[in-house]
Amino acid sequence: MESLHPRVRLLWTGRTALSGLVLVALAVAADRLFVPVPMEFVVAGWVVLAALGAVHAVLAQRIWRFELQDDALFLVRGVVTRTDTSVPYVRVQHVDTTRGPVERTAGLASVVVYTAGSRGADITIPGLRPERATELRERLRDLAGESEATDAV
Template sequence: MESLHPRVRLLWAVRTAVAASVLAGLALVADRFVVSVPSSIVGVGWLLLVVLGTVHAVFAHRIWRFALQEDALFLVRGVLTRTDTSVPYVRVQHVDTTRGPVERAAGLASVVVYTAGSRGADITIPGLRPERATELRERLRDLAIESEATDAV
């Protein structure tokens, strides 16, 4: 089983801090125009969200694993609810690598595996070095093509 790059913890923690900051900003706007919210409560709430998000990022990184098995991509993830996913290569439609601005700043990339099936059946493997993401995308593409040839109907 392969794990994610350790830098993904920082990426997840920063995303949590940004979301907490947006919520704190909304609370301060609400304080001014709608209902009184003490700024100390907003500050404590922000700090609590950032700490919980950072702890969650550390545990999520410890658990997140993936492996290319003989006939399927296998993933293990989740902190409170553990999810084990097996994606047969024959179900893979196409594979992308993505690098948003925050991922580029952190020197990371993600691989997105689009599968045949219901809406939301896509699998994302975050927190990979860009070279590893490219290698993984190409390997998954090759495995999907190979499995298509052996999947006789």
Template sequence: MESLNPRVRLAWLLGAFVPGAIIVGVGVVAVRIGAPVPLAAAVGVATLVVALGLVAAVYRYRVWRFEVRDDSLYIVRGVFTRVDTSVPYVRVQHVDTRRGPLERTLGLASVVVYTAGSRGADITIPGLTPTRAGELRERLRELATESEFDAV
């Protein structure tokens, strides 16, 4: 099974700081408006949230794997709840690559697989190099097209 590019860990680690910054910001605002909330409590909670986010990012990288099989895309992910997903190519509607600002800065891209079915049935494979993401997108598109013709 294929793992993600190691640089995705940095994106996930940076993402762990966002909730902590929000908590500290709320604590500062609360102190400014005179609420009886000590700023030290907000900083303590923020530190705990960031620490848990950092640990989760490390474990998330260790678990995340995917494999392009003959009949489906297979993905294993999840820190607390392990999720094994098998996406049959016949269910694939279309495939995109996505590069947000942080991904572009880190030289990464994601592949998004849109599937037939319920709303929110999209699968995202993060942490790929742009070249690998393009190759994977095209390979999945080819496999989806082939399976469409096989199903008819």
């Protein structure tokens, strides 16, 4: 099974820290407009949130795995609730690679697998080197095409 690039931890930790800054901004606004809020508690809360986010990011990156099996893409992910997902290639509609500005800065990319069905109709594999994301996208596209040709519906 293949794991994600360790740099994905920086993205996930940064996302949590940014979310925490939004909460800090709300606390500052509440302090100015409604009720006094001790800024020491706000800063301490942000530090705790950022630290928990970093721990969660490390654990999530260690757990996140994927594998191209004979007939399906298999994924394992989740820190608190572990999720094992098997996506049959015959259900794959199309596959994209994405690189947002933050991912580009970190030198990473994601692969998005769109599947037939309504619940959880797409799967994202984050934290890949761009070359690996392109290879994976092409391989998944080929496997989906091969499975479609052999599908006996």
